[in-house]
Amino acid sequence: MKTTTVLKVYLCSLLLLLAGCANIPANYLASSVADGIRNQRDVATAGNGIPSYLLMIDGLLVKNPRETGLLMAGARLYSTYATLFVHEEGRAAVLSDQALEYARRAVCVDEPRLCSDEAREFSRFQELVSRLADRDHLPVLYTYATTWAAWIQVNSSRWSSLADLPKVSAVLETVVALDEAYDHGQAHVYLGVINAQLPPAMGGRPEVGRAHFERAIELSEGRNLIAKVEYARTYARLMFDRALHDRLLREVLDADPRVNGLTLSNVIAQQRARILLAESEAYFEE
16 A cells, blocks of 8 residues: 555544544644654654654644644644654655644743844843743753754754754753753754854864763753764764764664653754764765
8 A cells, every 4th residue: 555545544433533532632732642653663664654643733722723732733833843754855845834733832931022023123132031940941942942953953054944943942042051961962962963063263162062962962861862863973973983983873773762752853864963973984984
């Protein structure tokens, strides 16, 4: 049976299931789906299945347009699909735009001032974000920052998109201040990438990035494998440190990827580690 047919049959079954589960909150269904995908070991299964869930969340949001749980689930799934599974630049941009729209709608419901005209100016935006010191704001701020960072990655060919990085960093710093261990320390990984992509002469802060990567690894007890891959890909390559680069990648390949909430990410991290390690000799001998 063709994949498209399988997905159509699956979606119909899913709709029947939802019709029989009317008393289950929509945001609970969406978050459960997201958790299931995060724990999937087979990358192809996750990639083939996500579009059906995206349609489900789109439909649920028609009737629940201000439900932050649904908006966050939609933002995360669209962002994951756009950055990990879609390789056509134009299509990835469309999906990433949808992810950021959902994330912004969630943050606008949670804190309307962040979506007002006054927040356009960076210092005012930074001030408004820093005031959100209540942990209740943590999930929506984290989703907003990480979805925004992924959007910048997808649109990196447009230099104008990089102008948003200071705002993304400001939100991530607030997340770290509220709970640096949230989502296995992943906010530190994003801050590591942001700071370690460029040399100091071009505005980068590689040593700050290194500290963020080390902290993410410490907080996750080494189980967040994407932290080590990004540490190798950005900092180690930028600093031309092959010993660190190869050690990190070998640790990733030797690790058990099965970790609750990280399994899919870890499997993908191992795939990337194999590619980076295979390129190591050529890269460091240039």
